[in-house]
Amino acid sequence: MFEGPLQDLIDEFSRLPGVGPKSAQRIAFYLLQTEPEDIDRLRAALAAVRDGVTFCRICNNVSREEVCRICADSGRDKATVCVVEDAKDIQVIERTGEYAGRYHVLGGALDPLANIGPKDLAIASLLQRIGGVQPDLEGEAIPEIAEVILATDPDTEGEATASYIARLLKDFPDLTVSRLASGMPLGGDLEFVDELTLSRALTGRLKL
Amino acid sequence: MFEGPLQDLIDEFSRLPGVGPKSAQRIAFYLLQTEPEDIDRLRAALAAVRDGVTFCRICNNVSREEVCRICADSGRDKATVCVVEDAKDIQVIERTGEYAGRYHVLGGALDPLANIGPKDLAIASLLQRIGGVQPDLEGEAIPEIAEVILATDPDTEGEATASYIARLLKDFPDLTVSRLASGMPLGGDLEFVDELTLSRALTGRLKL
Numbered sequence: 001m002f003e004g005p006l007q008d009l010i011d012e013f014s015r016l017p018g019v020g021p022k023s024a025q026r027i028a029f030y031l032l033q034t035e036p037e038d039i040d041r042l043r044a045a046l047a048a049v050r051d052g053v054t055f056c057r058i059c060n061n062v063s064r065e066e067v068c069r070i071c072a073d074s075g076r077d078k079a080t081v082c083v084v085e086d087a088k089d090i091q092v093i094e095r096t097g098e099y100a101g102r103y104h105v106l107g108g109a110l111d112p113l114a115n116i117g118p119k120d121l122a123i124a125s126l127l128q129r130i131g132g133v134q135p136d137l138e139g140e141a142i143p144e145i146a147e148v149i150l151a152t153d154p155d156t157e158g159e160a161t162a163s164y165i166a167r168l169l170k171d172f173p174d175l176t177v178s179r180l181a182s183g184m185p186l187g188g189d190l191e192f193v194d195e196l197t198l199s200r201a202l203t204g205r206l207k208l
Numbered sequence: 209m210f211e212g213p214l215q216d217l218i219d220e221f222s223r224l225p226g227v228g229p230k231s232a233q234r235i236a237f238y239l240l241q242t243e244p245e246d247i248d249r250l251r252a253a254l255a256a257v258r259d260g261v262t263f264c265r266i267c268n269n270v271s272r273e274e275v276c277r278i279c280a281d282s283g284r285d286k287a288t289v290c291v292v293e294d295a296k297d298i299q300v301i302e303r304t305g306e307y308a309g310r311y312h313v314l315g316g317a318l319d320p321l322a323n324i325g326p327k328d329l330a331i332a333s334l335l336q337r338i339g340g341v342q343p344d345l346e347g348e349a350i351p352e353i354a355e356v357i358l359a360t361d362p363d364t365e366g367e368a369t370a371s372y373i374a375r376l377l378k379d380f381p382d383l384t385v386s387r388l389a390s391g392m393p394l395g396g397d398l399e400f401v402d403e404l405t406l407s408r409a410l411t412g413r414l415k416l
Contacts, residue, residue, distance in 0.1 A: 002299065003272050005256035012253040015246075016235045023226045025296060030225045031254070032261055032270060033315075038223075039258045043251045045220040046239070048213035050247045053240055062240060064211050088233060091210065107241075 006032065058129070060105035060122045062087045070094075070102060077101045079146040083126065083165065085109050085153055093151065101149075104129065109157035110164055123165060130172055147176040154182055214240065266337070268313035268330045270295045278302075278310060285309045287354040291334065291373065293317050293361055301359065309357075312337065317365035318372055331373060338380055355384040362390055 002010065006028055013024035031039055055061065056068035059081075063069070070076060070090070080101030084090055090103050106121040130145045150165060152158035162179055169177045183201035184193055193201075210218065214236055221232035239247055263269065264276035267289075271277070278284060278298070288309030292298055298311050314329040338353045358373060360366035370387055377385045391409035392401055401409075 002270065002295075003261075003277065005253065005260045005272065006270055009253040009257045012250045017238045018231045018234055019227075026226055027224045028257065029270075029294070029296065032257060036258050039254050042220045043254050045213065045217040046247050046251050046254075049217045049236065049240060050244050052213045053211075062210065062214055062237075064213065069211065086237070088237060 055105075059103045060087075060107060060125070061090055061103060075100075079144065080149065081126075081129065081145050081147070082149040082151050084151050085158065085161070089151065101147075106152070106161065109152055109155075109161040111157045118164065121161070123168070126165070127168060130169070130175060145175065147178065150177065150179045154180070263313075267311045268295075268315060268333070269298055269311060283308075287352065288357065289334075289337065289353055289355070290357040290359050292359050293366060293369070297359065309355075314360070314369065317360055317363075317369040319365045326372065329369070331376070334373070335376060338377070338383060353383065355386065358385065358387045362388070 009028045009031070010021070010024045013019050013027050014021050016024075019027070031042075052064055053062055054064070054066070056063040056071055057066050058071040059068060061068040061070060065072070077100050081104050082093060082099060082101055083104045083106060084093070085106050085108055087105050090105070093099050093103075104122065104126050106123065106126075108116055108121055110116060110118065110121065126148075130148065132144065148165075148169060150162040152161045166177050166179070169175055181204065182197070183204055184190070184197065190198075217236045217239070218229070218232045221227050221235050222229050224232075227235070239250075260272055261270055262272070262274070264271040264279055265274050266279040267276060269276040269278065273280070285308050289312050290301060290307060290309055291312045291314060292301070293314050293316055295313050298313070301307050301311075312330065312334050314331065314334075316324055316329055318324060318326065318329065334356075338356065340352065356373075356377060358370040360369045374385050374387070377383055389412065390405070391412055392398070392405065398406075
C-alpha cells in the first residue's frame with residue numbers, strides 16, 4: 001500500500017504479537033516523524049537483546065550471563081525449584097518476596113491444539129536437574145532437590161502441564177511436589193467469582 | 209524488572225503509540241525467542257525508513273524521492289489539490305479510484321487542547337502552492353490550482369481545520385473550495401446512525 005521501505009517496516013511490525021496491520025501502520029508513521037536518534041535507540045536495543053540476552057544454563061530463565069542472577073545467588077535455597085511457564089512469571093513471583101528458591105522455566109505449557117507437546121518444553125532438563133544431573137556453577141557441590149512447586153497457569157493448558165509433570169515426578173519418591181493453591185482471589189467479590197474458581201475454593205476449603 | 213538489555217527493549221517498545229508495557233513485554237519476549245535473522249530484518253527495516261523515506265517537497269506525502277509518486281505522475285490533474293490530515297489518508301482515497309488530482313498533507317488537524325495550531329500544520333505551504341509559488345518538477349510549467357477539496361476527518365478537529373482553511377482560501381476568488389460530503393454511510397442501517405450524521409444527511413438532502 002505504501003512505498004517500499006515504509007511498507008516493509010509496517011510488515012515487520014505486523015509480524016509482532018499483538019500488533020495488527022493498523023497498529024503497525026500507526027507505529028511506522030510515528031517513527032517516520034520521530035527523530036532519527038529514536039529509531040537508532042530502538043535499533044540498538046534490538047541488537048543488544050539479539051547479542052546480549054541468552055537463557056540460563058540451569059533454569060532456562062532469560063539472562064545476560066550463562067547462569068542467571070537467581071541461580072548465581074548463593075543466598076537462595078537450591079533444594080526448592082519452582083516450575084513456571086515463562087520467564088515473565090518469575091518476575092511476578094519474585095515481586096511477592098515470598099519465595100527464596102530457584103526456578104525452572106518450561107517455555108510454555110502443553111497444548112495439543114497448538115502442537116506443543118512435552119518435547120517442546122524444558123521438561124527433560126527439569127527431570128535431569130531433579131535426577132541429580134543438575135548443571136551448576138563451576139566447582140560448587142550440586143545440592144539435591146527436595147521440593148518442586150508447580151506454578152504453571154491455572155488454565156486448561158497450565159493444569160494439564162502440572163498434572164503431566166506431577167505424574168513424571170512420581171519416579172522420585174523422596175521429592176515433595178506441590179501446586180500453587182487455587183481459590184478466591186483476595187480483594188475479590190464473591191458475586192463476581194466464576195463458578196470454577198468458587199468450586200475449587202469450596203473443595204480446597206481450610207479448617208479454621 | 210528484567211535484566212539490562214531486555215528491559216531496555218521493553219522500554220523502547222513502550223514508547224511506541226498503542227503499545228503498553230504489557231504488550232512491549234510480550235513483543236520483547238517474542239523477539240528473544242525468535243531467530244536473530246528476524247531481529248535483523250526489523251532493524252534493517254527501521255534503518256531503511258530512517259534513511260530512505262522522506263517527505264515530498266510538493267505535497268508533504270511520504271516518499272522515497274524528493275517528489276512523491278503521485279506528484280511525479282504526469283497523468284494526474286495538477287489543477288486539483290485534495291487536502292488531507294495524514295499521508296495514510298491518501299492511500300484510502302487512492303483506493304476509491306475516483307480521484308486523479310494531487311494531494312496536500314497537513315500533518316494533522318487543528319487541536320487547541322493538544323496545542324496544535326496553524327503553524328504546526330503545512331498550511332502556509334498550501335497557501336504558497338495555491339498562490340502560484342508552487343514547487344514542482346524541474347523545468348515543468350507550474351499549472352494553476354483551480355480546486356481545493358478539503359478532505360480532513362469528519363470529527364471536531366477535522367471540521368475546525370477545514371473551516372479554518374476555507375476561510376483563508378477566500379483570498380483566492382477564482383478558486384473552487386469543496387468539502388467531502390457528509391451523510392449516511394453506504395451499507396449502514398438508519399437505526400444505528402448517530403444523530404449528528406443523520407442531521408447532516410437531512411440538511412444535505414439531494415433532490416431526486
